Amino acid sequence: MTETLWPAPVATAAVDATVTIPGSKSVTNRALVLAALASEPGWVRRPLRSRDSQLMADGLRALGVGIEEQVNNSSGGSGGGEAWRVIPAGQLRGPAQVDVGNAGTVMRFLPPLAALADGPVHFDGDPRSYERPQHGVIESLRALGARIDDGGRGGFPLTVHGTGALDGGTVELDASSSSQFVSALLLSGARYNQGVEIRNIGGPVPSLPHIRMTVDMLRLAGVQVDAPEDGGEKDVWRVTPGALLGRDIVVEPDLSNAAPFFAAALVTGGRVTVRDWPRHTTQPGDALRGIYAQMGGSHRFTDEGLEFTGSGRIHGIEVDLHDVGELTPVIAAVAALADSESHLYGIAHLRLHETDRLAALAKEINDLGGDVSETEDGLRIRPRPLKGGVFHTYEDHRIATAAAVIGLAVPGVQVENVATTAKTLPDFPQMWADLLDPPAAAGV
Structure with missing residues (x-):
């Protein structure tokens, strides 16, 4: 069976875009x-x-x-x-x-x-x-x-x-x-x-x-x-046993799916706004604000949503991701492009997700020339110059978006089965293309 490969777009300039993330x-x-x-x-x-x-x-x-x-x-x-x-x-x-x-x-x-x-x-x-x-x-x-x-x-x-x-x-x-x-x-x-x-x-x-x-x-x-x-x-x-009320629920944007878009601001030294970011939420993805700030970015709330700005430098991080494990793949991708070592821990349970995410990240980043090692409950990531190549996704949507982030800075990254992103982020390839080259009517 022939692999379906998606050439990950390379950023030629700092991104400056506003993104609407689908519901959680x-x-x-x-x-x-x-x-x-x-x-x-x-x-x-x-x-x-x-x-x-x-x-x-x-x-x-x-x-x-x-x-x-x-x-x-x-x-x-x-x-x-x-x-x-x-x-x-x-x-x-x-x-x-x-x-x-x-x-x-x-x-x-x-x-x-x-x-x-x-x-x-x-x-x-x-x-x-x-x-x-x-x-x-x-x-x-x-x-x-x-x-x-x-x-x-x-x-x-x-x-x-x-x-x-x-x-x-x-x-x-x-x-x-x-x-x-x-x-x-x-x-x-x-x-x-x-x-x-x-x-x-x-x-x-x-x-x-x-x-x-x-x-x-x-x-x-x-x-x-x-x-x-x-x-x-x-x-x-x-x-306690009892009846449930029929309610009218408005679904918040999926904040975890903002991870690759804010990562693009970090990687390119640009700016990305995610519309309708809630000021108070139980979603684990809200932790992105603090984690990415430690890695070199800054954020502020605007009338439109949450604006995240990269500084042009990416710093390594030592962080316990036990409560927010789903953010790990994209954070690992950003860490592979940082200026110092990162240690992501508290995430042994990721071996039991859509795929063994720790093994997958280590293998795929290393195949591009990286230096990632598994620990008992996480990853150690030592940044190295990366080269292009095929990045396998293991039918895991978050591995696919992590590959796209690396592709911003590394020419020649080809993502196998990017369509797996449809699991939670339909139309991701088009959203990613629009991020790098916003349509003329964006924001109208």
């Missing part, structure tokens, strides 16, 4: 699940339209949830006024077939919901989904009273034999490999007869801001949640 995948897919479980219809406005969100919507439709897609061109802001009206099923239905693709939110969030269906729900997905951790969800659901047939694999494919209800109660699990194990149970827990109490008995939970996002969105839906960060017991989350 994390918010979109949580909002869809909560709306599907509500007692009345709701709206999800400015949703992300990507492979991951489409898989979530299609999975919910298979269970009987109505999702009507509408566009109101008179609405402003990111998303162009698009909205999804979600009509709960009343009783989720089985038998059903759900394709999880390689979407972590779909493979973790829908099985707990399927336990409430009135028949069997079969889940399957991409080959990589068979390798990603699912044991935390499977074992927890069994402890809460669900019957799951996974052939003893602890992963996909699997069938959840829904009985229309689930007892719920207290469950102990090891959530050290994915915060999504906790979020998955929290999202459906209010519909379980006894609610749910989740006790993490493993190591530190990665990506805690994503659990905070789940908790805040549950509370907006009228659910009572006790969480450690609100003074509750350490590593324990509780959801």
